[in-house]
Amino acid sequence: MSTSPTTPAALAVGDVIALDIGPVAHGGFCVARHEGRVVFVRHALPGERVHAQVTQAREGQRFVRADCIEVLDPSPHRVAAPCRYAAPGLCGGCDFQHAALPYQRELKSAVVREQFSRLAALDVEVEVEPLSGDDTGLGWRTRVEFAVDETGRAGLRGSRSHEVVPVDSCLIADPRVLATGVLDQDWSGELAVDVAAPSQGDTVVVPVPSGESDTPVVTERVAAQSFSGTFEVSARGFWQVHPAAAGTFVDMVNQMLDPQPGETALDLYAGVGLFAAALAERVGESGKVIAVESDSEAVASAAGNLAAYPSVVVVRGRVDDAFGVQRAQRSGPARSRAPRSRKLRRHPLLPLRADVVVLDPPRTGAGRDVAAQVAALGARAIAYVACDPSALARDTAFLAQAGYRLAALRAFDAFPMTHHVECIALFEKGGA
Structure with missing residues (x-):
């Protein structure tokens, strides 16, 4: 049976499709279309042409989710992600490591403007501003919760997933978090482990579950x-x-x-x-x-x-x-x-x-x-x-x-x- 222009093309998890990437969307995705179906794509940037692999597709939905696995025509704002875990199928914590830091803020500004236009019927002039001392976008996160996998290794969750990706580093974490050695220890029996690096005093490591009094x-x-x-x-x-x-x-x-x-x-x-x-x-x-x-x-x-x-x-x-x-x-x-x-x-x-x-x-x-x-x-x-x-x-x-x-x-x-x-x-x- 032929597919009419108004009927979205059938797509399944694992399918690889060529896409022209459109604007950024709220949630760390960019928007593309494939034969009548909306595709929300991670690891891509507006204006790029890419090959993307479908990661989520449900019968009856007019959209699917996908990861960019090959860039055919890159954006001038694309950079090499500094973290090797910021890639398709791996850590879901970072969304824009593949974009230059000033351009990341342009994308976020566009999202804020779009949300106000769509949900509040307001045209707002807003530009996302850096915080003091943030020149690289790395090493800032003073509190991190690491998930623990079935082998007792600490890691981070995949995008929209409960799967734990074991890591040996996290580039956005405050260096004091990593200095605790949390990623080198065996956390068998724990669901997660929290690390807090406060502005005063020592960095603390808290296994989860932990009693309130502890x-x-x-x-x-x-x-x-x-x-x-x-x-x-x-x-x-x-x-x-x-x-x-x-x-x-x-x-x-x-x-x-x-x-x-x-x-x-x-x-x-x-x-x-x-x-x-x-x-x-x-x-x-x-x-x-x-x-x-x-x-x-x-x-x-x-x-x-x-x-x-x-x-x-x-x-x-x-x-x-x-x-x-x-x-x-x-x-x-x-x-x-x-x-x-x-x-x-x-x-x-x-x-x-x-x-x-x-x-x-x-x-x-x-x-x-x-x-x-x-x-x-x-x-x-x-x-x-x-x-x-x-x-x-x-x-x-x-x-x-x-x-x-x-x-x-x-x-x-x-x-x-x-x-x-x-x-x-x-x-x-x-x-x-």
């Missing part, structure tokens, strides 16, 4: 232009992995919000209290800062880190729960039963009004309901710190519906060689 605490020092402070963080807890990120983001949030003495501030998804501490210094003892965080370990750290600031109150709980947002909840084990609403009351320590708000949600973003509740606070300014541009763009649309416009947007290359990018957006009331 997880060491490390010290991180932030010395930004607008704020300085010391924070205790679990070695397995969340902290920015690029050494220049925390200080840069604090400075940007302070600049955007310009907190004033006596104001009420909210730090939502507060982690161990980085932004809450910076806000507390600005609003002073006459102001108030409410920090909301759900992770129990982070809350314990935040309580200690923020103890010197009498204006700060730490609230343990999910942000949506604190606002009293109703979440769907399954009733009983039967999948066929319809979800029922879980009725919640607004947390008594959460104010009805606020002057400034920091949103620093996980990769999934804040969501429509939280955006609406934040907007209802009537803050004069909202700073949104986002590690996923698509979630930020979606939430930008939600905030716009609630009366807040995007007033400023900055983007930073906090994860060189990968497709990830950190954005910080300022929202203000009214206007288009």
Whole structure:
């Protein structure tokens, strides 16, 4: 039977096809087409002609995934990947080692612009900026979780895979991580092993699983232009992995919000209290800062880190729960039963009004309901710190519906060689 122009060509895993590579897509792929079917291609660059091997194909889907295995017509921005594991079928941690570092940032800028155009109907002018001291894009990652294979060797995951690729080095890891010898040891019986190289003190190695009480605490020092402070963080807890990120983001949030003495501030998804501490210094003892965080370990750290600031109150709980947002909840084990609403009351320590708000949600973003509740606070300014541009763009649309416009947007290359990018957006009331 012949294939009509509207019927995508049948492709199977392992097929090799010639492709003309189109624009970059969110997630570390570039987009191509093959006889009516979209192909998301890793290890390629826009404008190239390549041979690609199909790595994922499902019946009924109008797209497949593939790896570039031969470059027929290279991009002028293509370089030899510095790491031998950054290749088809190997480590999935880095997406763009085959692109010159300035061009990587051009690709990420294009992704941010495309996400805002598609999800928020906004044309934004944004260029991804390097962080201080990052000239090569290597040696920056101060926290790494290595997976462990069935033989006890530490390694990294393949792209979109649970398969462990044993490695003897990781070029984006801080040299102190590799100096622990973690990649030379036998980790039989462990699921993974975390390594944290903090800004102060010794590098620590934590096998996973590990009892909560056995997880060491490390010290991180932030010395930004607008704020300085010391924070205790679990070695397995969340902290920015690029050494220049925390200080840069604090400075940007302070600049955007310009907190004033006596104001009420909210730090939502507060982690161990980085932004809450910076806000507390600005609003002073006459102001108030409410920090909301759900992770129990982070809350314990935040309580200690923020103890010197009498204006700060730490609230343990999910942000949506604190606002009293109703979440769907399954009733009983039967999948066929319809979800029922879980009725919640607004947390008594959460104010009805606020002057400034920091949103620093996980990769999934804040969501429509939280955006609406934040907007209802009537803050004069909202700073949104986002590690996923698509979630930020979606939430930008939600905030716009609630009366807040995007007033400023900055983007930073906090994860060189990968497709990830950190954005910080300022929202203000009214206007288009």
